Amino acid sequence: MIALLRRDLMLAFRAGGGFGLGLAFFLIVTVLVPFSVGPHPDLLGTIAPGVLWLGALLACLLSLDRLLALDYEDGTLDLLATAPLPLEAALSVKALSHWVTTGLPLVLAAPVLGVMLNLAPSGYLWLVASLGLGTPALSVIGTFGAALTVGIKRGGLLMSLLVLPLYVPTLIFGAEAARRGAMGLDATTPLTLLAGITFGTIALMPFASAAVLRMTLR
DSSP states (O other): OHHHHHHHHHHHHHHTOTHHHHHHHHHHHHHHHHHHHOSOHHHHHHHHHHHHHHHHHHHHHHTGGGTTHHHHHTTHHHHHHHSSSOHHHHHHHHHHHHIIIIIHHHHHHHHHHHHHTTOOGGGHHHHHHHHHHHHHHHHHHHHHHHHHHTTSTTOHHHHHHHHHHHHHHHHHHHHHHHHHHHTTOOOHHHHHHHHHHHHHHHHHHHHHHHHHHHHHHO
């Protein structure tokens, strides 16, 4: 598993996707928002948690079409399906590599970009906590979407349509936790629900992804 994780990380950094692409998209979204709504500090501070969470979600979605497609084209998925390592574990490793190269940089960059959106000082800790808890679920759910559409030519749009509805609960509770934290309110409840979604997704979704991928590879 460690060798597979190391391989996926090396491919992600060498290909220039994942890390650079998602982070650049996140930055662009954050920079464009003040131009679209105007330089109003109070308004920007109000919408900052939702904008940052939406930008992080879309940035994660942007790199999902490469998650399994390249391995499908060069036959690596066929080897993984017949390897001693369970396919569920292999897909979990791929989700982890996607989070390390896409989700983790977004979590680290969010406080810096929050300054640009005039996020309240009390909201930074809750923003990082919500993104740290929520972005792993985005990667695991995205792996399921990639498994559903692997082998379909130009399946990126279809995958987005399939995955986005599954992202909605994570977006709602993640943005709500960050919003409550920025307002100085108790954000424990949405953060707890977000953690439940993430842990449930990590526990169950790899089995669904593996079952779908086995049917595709037959």
